[in-house]
Amino acid sequence: MATIYDEMGKMAMGSRLRRLAEVFTDENRAVYNQNGIPVEPRWFPVLYTLWKKTDDTRPGLTRPGLTTTEIAEWIGHSHASVSQIVKEMTKNEMLETVKSETDARCSHLSLSAKARSILPALDNQLADVEATVEQLQRESQFDLFRAITEMEYLLEKKSLVERVREQRKLRESREVAIIDYTPEYHNDFRQLNHEWITKYFRLEVSDNLALDHPDEKILHPGGHIFMAIYKGEAVGTCALIKMSDNRFELAKMAVTERAQGKNIGYLLGKHSLDKARELGATSVFLESNTKLKPAITLYHKLGFQKIVGPPSPYERANIQMEVVL
């Protein structure tokens, strides 16, 4: 039988595990049959719990037994699952039920005489299976049992979804190119900034000046503008305005909504700081508004700290930040 699993690789892990689970369950059932023990594999956790957690060494003593929920917690199943197993086992006369005297909702379960009569055989089988599995482990190069435990732990720590999301962000950010502004991007530069400014605030005079005349207002005085290109399209921009010989202002940073969540803001910021450093700057300044939470978070990530500087020409500016390079 040819299988495509190797090619499909990691996408079909669920199927593969289920498959192996089925093999184990079937084999297990066969082992019970082989030893003539009338027990379904699915009963085992319940049976075992009742066996080990209930004192049945002194037959005369009242054995208190466990409730459905207690068993469920022990074996890590849902109570519904235990409820179903208990029903089945009761039908097979493996369990005895005694109504609780203190709490009418629950009853105490314990093994019937019939069930207890098969325990010695089960004990032997348990030993055999354990020895077999240990033998199997010794034959193996890779420890399936520990691998499962480890994987359970890793996925609990951070889910696959989250991990995939990170991986995606990483991939997409690799597909983003940060390039220098050229006049053909003038319209993109204006549009990208127009988008967010009008969404949260209103266009001010200084905005129009810079957006309409980037050459004159930003580039000629020694500044730079960068464009983020994703799939051939300008999806973000950011300007570095020269304030003095060793100080720049980071401004006009914009990422279109369609392309957010791809780390583009960070890439633009990082690129700008690198450029500023290259140009001999010792600090970079910026102005923003605390309403723009993600932006502020990004600035922090880039190393910016809140400072109090000179009054801003922008109405919307209510926070000033700086990073020392």
Next chain:
Amino acid sequence: MATIYDEMGKMAMGSRLRRLAEVFTDENRAVYNQNGIPVEPRWFPVLYTLWKKTDDTRPGLTRPGLTTTEIAEWIGHSHASVSQIVKEMTKNEMLETVKSETDARCSHLSLSAKARSILPALDNQLADVEATVEQLQRESQFDLFRAITEMEYLLEKKSLVERVREQRKLRESREVAIIDYTPEYHNDFRQLNHEWITKYFRLEVSDNLALDHPDEKILHPGGHIFMAIYKGEAVGTCALIKMSDNRFELAKMAVTERAQGKNIGYLLGKHSLDKARELGATSVFLESNTKLKPAITLYHKLGFQKIVGPPSPYERANIQMEVVL
């Protein structure tokens, strides 16, 4: 949540694997949702097979497509499973069906335009998941993926049932004690031999002499008799009859049917040969009947080879064997 799984250990592997499988499937579904790809995880193997095995690079060309059974073989599911998935995918307009012209039983399946339109996104997701899983592997000490492959292989080579059976035999044979004959076992010695001789043949004069007078016929001339004791009961026996100073005959070997399959014959034989060696024998001889297949197999296992010796006093003997110590 307390779990008893560690204690229950190897008995509940099926459950545990199923559990982990469910986690993977659920997570996978979440990944599809996250990326806005309208695909169920269970469709993936079919989708992927159709994607990779069907030439859809030239839209004008007739794409032959695959049949249900072909897909089932590729992905290693039952055809019924594929049939169900195909039904579901067709309902979701992901598949196109073209009746086969040469064989009216089967139709050829291929991806619909809608399905093909999501392939690029799926391709990206595939890359992300693969990268994630690889990252996960790098974080792990135990390689789950290889462990599964290995376990599948090991269980295919020899099933768990078989392995458990062997383990059981081993355990039971450890519970068997081989002891020297004492007069209190006279009745057991006679009974055990009586059981098999009358089942396959008939008691001969020489039988009655040896079984009724083991002291006189076997022990006094320098021979030995051993009893196999299992759970306080004599379940097998075997005699070593002195033929000459350095040659013994292995005879009167019997294991009761109730206790067969516990390796007892081997233990008796092994013990006898050890004793013969200890007594200075250089070879051990025996007579048997080829009708007794398991016995002959056992003798071979003990090292006996067919020889042609002097005529036997027993009617039933049609094979003679010998092992050189």
Next chain:
DNA sequence: TATACTTGCGTAAGTTCTTACATAATTGCT
């Protein structure tokens, strides 16, 4: 050229869980 396998495929039901919902009984709190 009948007749008997074999093949392809769909349906039904089973397996071993789960989640969602329903229903008492008990507890907590005012």
Next chain:
DNA sequence: AGCAATTATGTAAGAACTTACGCAAGTATA
């Protein structure tokens, strides 16, 4: 005491397969 929240449990339905079965359609063979 009165009512809401919690707890213990059961039932139903669902998920992702499987095996069993039935029924055409095709192939082989006497």
